[in-house]
Amino acid sequence: MILIHCPYCDEKRPEIEFANAGQAHVARPLDPSSQSDEEWEAYLFIRANPRGRHHERWRHVHGCGRFFNAVRDTVTDKFETTYKAGEPRR
Amino acid sequence: MTRFSAFSLFAKALGGHQDWPEQWPDAAPKPAYDAIIVGGGGHGLGAAYYLAKKYGITNVAVLEKGWIGGGNTGRNTTIIRSNYLYDESAHLYDHAVKLWDGLSQELNYNVMYSKRGVMMLAHNVHDVQSLQRHINANRLNGVDNEWLTPEQAKAYCPPLNISPDARHPVLGAALQRRGGTARHDSVAWGYARAAAALGVDIIQNCAVTGIRSGADGAVEGVETTRGYIASKRVGVSAAGNTSVVMQMAGLDFPLESYPLQALVSEPIKPTFPCVVMSNTVHAYMSQSDKGELVIGAGTDQYVSYSQRGALHIVEHTLAAICEIFPIYRRMRMLRTWGGIVDVTPDRSPILGKTPVKGLYVNCGWGTGGFKATPGAGDLLAYTMAKDEPHPINAPFNLDRFRNGRLIDEAAAAAVAH
Numbered sequence: 001m002i003l004i005h006c007p008y009c010d011e012k013r014p015e016i017e018f019a020n021a022g023q024a025h026v027a028r029p030l031d032p033s034s035q036s037d038e039e040w041e042a043y044l045f046i047r048a049n050p051r052g053r054h055h056e057r058w059r060h061v062h063g064c065g066r067f068f069n070a071v072r073d074t075v076t077d078k079f080e081t082t083y084k085a086g087e088p089r090r
Numbered sequence: 091m092t093r094f095s096a097f098s099l100f101a102k103a104l105g106g107h108q109d110w111p112e113q114w115p116d117a118a119p120k121p122a123y124d125a126i127i128v129g130g131g132g133h134g135l136g137a138a139y140y141l142a143k144k145y146g147i148t149n150v151a152v153l154e155k156g157w158i159g160g161g162n163t164g165r166n167t168t169i170i171r172s173n174y175l176y177d178e179s180a181h182l183y184d185h186a187v188k189l190w191d192g193l194s195q196e197l198n199y200n201v202m203y204s205k206r207g208v209m210m211l212a213h214n215v216h217d218v219q220s221l222q223r224h225i226n227a228n229r230l231n232g233v234d235n236e237w238l239t240p241e242q243a244k245a246y247c248p249p250l251n252i253s254p255d256a257r258h259p260v261l262g263a264a265l266q267r268r269g270g271t272a273r274h275d276s277v278a279w280g281y282a283r284a285a286a287a288l289g290v291d292i293i294q295n296c297a298v299t300g301i302r303s304g305a306d307g308a309v310e311g312v313e314t315t316r317g318y319i320a321s322k323r324v325g326v327s328a329a330g331n332t333s334v335v336m337q338m339a340g341l342d343f344p345l346e347s348y349p350l351q352a353l354v355s356e357p358i359k360p361t362f363p364c365v366v367m368s369n370t371v372h373a374y375m376s377q378s379d380k381g382e383l384v385i386g387a388g389t390d391q392y393v394s395y396s397q398r399g400a401l402h403i404v405e406h407t408l409a410a411i412c413e414i415f416p417i418y419r420r421m422r423m424l425r426t427w428g429g430i431v432d433v434t435p436d437r438s439p440i441l442g443k444t445p446v447k448g449l450y451v452n453c454g455w456g457t458g459g460f461k462a463t464p465g466a467g468d469l470l471a472y473t474m475a476k477d478e479p480h481p482i483n484a485p486f487n488l489d490r491f492r493n494g495r496l497i498d499e500a501a502a503a504a505v506a507h
Contacts, residue, residue, distance in 0.1 A: 001400045001401060001402055002400065015400060015402070016402055019391065020391040020392045022346075023393075037492050037493065038492065040492075041344075041491050041492040042342075044435070044491075045344035045435045045491040046342045046343070046344050046491075047333075047342075047343075047344065047345065047346050048333075048342075049333035049334075049343070049345055049346050049347055049393060050333075050334075051331070051333075051334045051395045054393060056392065056393065072392070074347075074393050074394050074395050074396070075394075075395050075396060076396065077392075077394055077396050
């Protein structure tokens with residue numbers, strides 16, 4: 001089981017306290033009705049799925065309950081860093 | 091190629107099983123092929139075999155970055171069934187089940203397809219309604235599936251705990267008798283041997299590092315760790331690594347790759363006659379011919395290419411197994427492992443053409459690709475040979491994520507595909 005640092009609680013806690021919430025920095029369109037089919041496809045379905053450095057969201061469901069972002073290597077599963085939601089992409 | 095028969099096996103046995111010839115040659119890449127398959131798992135080898143056998147395209151290379159059958163083909167729980175809810179899925183998976191019949195004879199290689207039946211348990215009212223809906227939908231599509239009472243389920247699978255006091259009470263079950271298991275390694279080896287006999291080059295330790303396109307955008311060949319190989323037809327059947335390969339052609343795919351774990355127990359005498367799946371408590375099990383209980387766990391929650399998963403996923407599954415089959419509570423587990431499965435948003439595969447001319451894809455089988463091996467190979471071969479999808483795989487196109495015609499097995503088939 002991997003250990004995850006929650007940037008709000010400032011503690012490293014086991015994975016079972018957290019829920020993965022998918023790729024990070026996928027912004028919902030500000031004006032949904034103006035979007036083309038291609039743009040909706042990209043927003044809803046297309047994912048980076050990189051082999052290596054990956055930005056993802058986690059939620060500390062059995063802790064503070066807050067969403068945050070993380071950078072993790074998908075080959076080693078090692079976390080590079082975690083940071084609060086709203087902070088710029090690292 | 092030596093033709094196997096009872097007599098040839100007996101003759102070799104008398105000779106102490108010495109001098110078995112290699113089953114197929116370890117080929118080195120040629121400069122150009124009529125078609126290239128990226129990925130030497132069951133699906134890719136099957137596609138190469140059917141390209142040569144059915145469509146007469148024998149100048150084919152299968153490129154495998156590791157060794158044949160060392161990816162998900164060798165890491166699954168070998169279950170075969172076709173009891174999917176939607177028409178498109180039922181046709182797709184039943185096409186494969188029909189090909190499993192007679193595959194050993196066709197390949198002259200025993201793939202040990204055993205129609206021992208796949209039984210899916212209902213633990214609550216929702217399960218009962220959902221499974222009965224599946225049964226009705228399956229029957230309308232000509233796919234066998236029947237309802238069993240708890241007592242009938244117990245008679246079919248004696249280790250099952252049907253006590254009303256059980257932690258996960260059994261209210262009934264859906265049984266597909268044509269479902270079962272096959273020996274996964276044999277499937278890869280059988281296809282590899284039969285394809286090589288028709289002239290296909292099976293090239294191991296050859297990772298694709300780039301896809302080259304011409305001025306018109308059409309595929310011209312692939313860069314590999316063993317040099318450039320030209321081909322105007324490239325089929326990608328790379329499971330968990332499909333996103334990585336497709337990005338070499340500039341295509342972003344609706345896929346995410348997750349570790350999926352399985353485990354086996356110490357071998358015991360035959361006690362478990364069928365396959366039992368419980369989607370609600372997330373456990374499924376069968377017994378291999380070697381005697382090991384083969385248990386499938388769930389996927390991890392995060393994207394990963396690590397080919398291993400977390401222990402708490404396995405513990406969760408084993409807790410459910412111990413409740414449903416109390417006689418196995420003192421069994422020891424021998425091995426666990428993980429494979430990387432590529433999951434689509436609607437949990438249905440993508441099998442067809444891509445926006446790049448000459449580039450075809452077979453991916454997105456998620457947690458349930460093994461059962462489809464012969465069908466996926468056959469349909470990928472058809473699509474590559476004719477440059478258009480077969481009516482069976484036409485609905486499983488890449489465009490469905492743009493036009494919204496999803497085949498949403500995500501909810502229909504629940505967790506275990």
